[in-house]
Amino acid sequence: MAKTNGSKNLISTAVIIIVLLVVVLVGRAEFSKPYELCKIVEGPGVTKTGYLSDYFDGLKGTPGDTKLYFLEGEEPGGTLLVFGGLHPNEPAGLLAAVVLIENTQVDVGRVIVIPHTNASAFTYTEPMQASPPFFEIETEWGSRTFRYGSRLTSPLHQYPDPQAYVHPSGMLLSGGEVRNLNRVFPGRPDGLLTEQIAWGLMELIWQEDVDMVIDIHEARPINPVVNCIMAHPDIIDIASFAIMDLGADYGVPIRLEPSPERLRGITHREIGDHSDALAVILESPNPAMDALRGPTNADLVVYGQDEFFKRASEAGLIRVPYFEGDREGFPIDRRVGRHTTTVMVLTRTYNEFHFDKPIEFHGVPTKDDIIENGLGHYFLRP
Amino acid sequence: MFAKKKFLVFMVLVMALSIGSLVQAEEVEIPSGKLPILVTSAGQSPDDNMIRVLATRLGLEVKHDPLITVDELGDIKTILFAIGGSAKGLGEAGIDIRDEEQRIKEILDRMDELKEEEPGEYLVVGFHIGGEGRRGDLSQRSIDAVSPRVDLLVVWEEGNQDGLFTRIAEENGIPLIILEFVRDTQNVLAEMFAEYIEN
Numbered sequence: 001m002a003k004t005n006g007s008k009n010l011i012s013t014a015v016i017i018i019v020l021l022v023v024v025l026v027g028r029a030e031f032s033k034p035y036e037l038c039k040i041v042e043g044p045g046v047t048k049t050g051y052l053s054d055y056f057d058g059l060k061g062t063p064g065d066t067k068l069y070f071l072e073g074e075e076p077g078g079t080l081l082v083f084g085g086l087h088p089n090e091p092a093g094l095l096a097a098v099v100l101i102e103n104t105q106v107d108v109g110r111v112i113v114i115p116h117t118n119a120s121a122f123t124y125t126e127p128m129q130a131s132p133p134f135f136e137i138e139t140e141w142g143s144r145t146f147r148y149g150s151r152l153t154s155p156l157h158q159y160p161d162p163q164a165y166v167h168p169s170g171m172l173l174s175g176g177e178v179r180n181l182n183r184v185f186p187g188r189p190d191g192l193l194t195e196q197i198a199w200g201l202m203e204l205i206w207q208e209d210v211d212m213v214i215d216i217h218e219a220r221p222i223n224p225v226v227n228c229i230m231a232h233p234d235i236i237d238i239a240s241f242a243i244m245d246l247g248a249d250y251g252v253p254i255r256l257e258p259s260p261e262r263l264r265g266i267t268h269r270e271i272g273d274h275s276d277a278l279a280v281i282l283e284s285p286n287p288a289m290d291a292l293r294g295p296t297n298a299d300l301v302v303y304g305q306d307e308f309f310k311r312a313s314e315a316g317l318i319r320v321p322y323f324e325g326d327r328e329g330f331p332i333d334r335r336v337g338r339h340t341t342t343v344m345v346l347t348r349t350y351n352e353f354h355f356d357k358p359i360e361f362h363g364v365p366t367k368d369d370i371i372e373n374g375l376g377h378y379f380l381r382p
Numbered sequence: 383m384f385a386k387k388k389f390l391v392f393m394v395l396v397m398a399l400s401i402g403s404l405v406q407a408e409e410v411e412i413p414s415g416k417l418p419i420l421v422t423s424a425g426q427s428p429d430d431n432m433i434r435v436l437a438t439r440l441g442l443e444v445k446h447d448p449l450i451t452v453d454e455l456g457d458i459k460t461i462l463f464a465i466g467g468s469a470k471g472l473g474e475a476g477i478d479i480r481d482e483e484q485r486i487k488e489i490l491d492r493m494d495e496l497k498e499e500e501p502g503e504y505l506v507v508g509f510h511i512g513g514e515g516r517r518g519d520l521s522q523r524s525i526d527a528v529s530p531r532v533d534l535l536v537v538w539e540e541g542n543q544d545g546l547f548t549r550i551a552e553e554n555g556i557p558l559i560i561l562e563f564v565r566d567t568q569n570v571l572a573e574m575f576a577e578y579i580e581n
């Protein structure tokens with residue numbers, strides 16, 4: 001009798017242990033899932049890859065390290081560096097970077113692309129925002145999944161936030177901004193993780209002698225700084241010409257915005273000031289990050305249609321047209337196409353000014369190409 | 383016969399006027415400007431850079447100062463205003479829109495005096511080339527400060543969807559050129575300064 005009881009106990013203990021083990025293992029797998037970033041295919045133009053920690057080893061083994069894609073031409077020339085996903089809740093930046101990596105063929109000079117510039121911020125979605133963790137883009141061979149991340153470095157990777165953040169220039173910002181990669185440039189080698197990522201990017205720019213940096217973002221449609229190129233004073237002529245060509249030749253009507261001199265820590269301002277590189281930020285409208293939005297889901301990210309923006313646009317409250325021809329909303333294909341076209345035209349205009357260090361490439365789809373063939377057409381099968 | 387001819391002339395006039403208003407962009411005679419040229423801002427948006435780079439591309443030498451004051455005008459004969467408000471731009475310059483309105487008013491008052499003293503020598507042109515993004519309350523203050531007082535208005539059509547500039551032009555008898563593309567600003571400048579541009 002006692003013996004049977006004992007084996008019964010043993011069995012139930014074993015069952016409990018197994019159940020607990022399963023819960024822990026599944027839970028752990030589920031919990032660490034976000035750390036897997038979307039797969040990116042090395043397109044035919046990719047000649048090598050590397051990591052940001054190759055340039056600043058303080059990042060080695062941290063969630064701030066990220067993969068770099070090099071696309072090099074046969075002929076030497078200038079170097080273009082593209083940041084996608086510096087703010088992972090602005091998905092057109094990531095997708096434009098992926099389109100560049102998987103399609104660009106460089107003939108002269110080099111293009112370096114970083115799709116997950118703040119890799120840590122890709123690992124979670126912002127609390128209370130109901131953002132979808134993933135979204136899908138249909139392709140000819142099925143759908144491809146991408147992560148929708150957060151604006152700030154994960155608090156799991158950098159905690160706690162100070163009460164106030166003092167930028168190296170002495171400028172005072174609210175404490176949370178110390179996890180905003182677009183406020184901490186040029187960074188600090190011995191600083192917090194986000195500052196170290198910025199420092200790593202500066203090291204990359206210095207060591208690779210980068211000539212032009214294009215940092216691709218998105219903004220709330222209600223923000224006055226949207227649909228624009230924000231240019232460092234050193235690149236304002238190139239940006240001005242590019243904007244006029246984009247409007248006249250490519251149906252991409254965007255405008256020039258001033259680069260704030262007093263707000264420190266922003267990529268293009270600090271990169272322009274602290275290196276020889278010319279630097280701009282591109283902004284397209286993303287309704288999924290705007291408080292004006294209705295239901296927040298992957299459809300809003302991809303198709304960008306929302307009754308509230310339509311009404312706001314009709315009431316003249318937003319400065320970005322809600323309709324383009326008969327196409328409604330802010331669909332992501334249009335936003336990505338706008339960015340790829342802008343990268344192309346900015347580079348072409350750069351060449352007119354810097355013929356001693358040209359950067360020439362082909363294969364990059366324009367906005368019209370993407371609208372005609374679909375965004376998925378430009379994604380390779382992982 | 384005579385009456386018929388008169389009628390014909392009248393009809394031609396009517397037709398010309400109506401066609402004229404439809405295709406006013408083509409019909410407007412672009413006044414010629416004299417050197418030296420100043421490019422400045424009304425509202426501190428960076429659109430003045432667009433005008434500067436296009437003028438430079440044409441081989442024209444321009445003085446570019448978005449914050450120039452009336453005392454610094456010197457011997458400037460032609461002023462090209464880039465109209466459009468930017469809160470960021472004003473903030474960077476450390477001024478508010480009232481300071482900007484005052485600066486613009488003083489410059490325009492001075493140009494009016496000069497025009498009276500030496501007719502045909504001076505020209506003031508207003509460019510609104512930032513589209514929808516340069517509309518709204520802040521931009522309106524710059525638009526109101528400059529547009530009714532210029533000799534020519536050049537406007538990108540995206541910024542005139544509600545006909546604001548058409549109205550201003552009509553009410554103040556100012557010739558208006560509507561551009562399909564911002565880049566077409568170059569054609570306007572080329573014609574305006576044709577005598578100074580080497581081909």
Ligand SMILES: [Zn+2]
Pocket residue numbers: 087090182217218
């Ligand atoms: Zn951003």
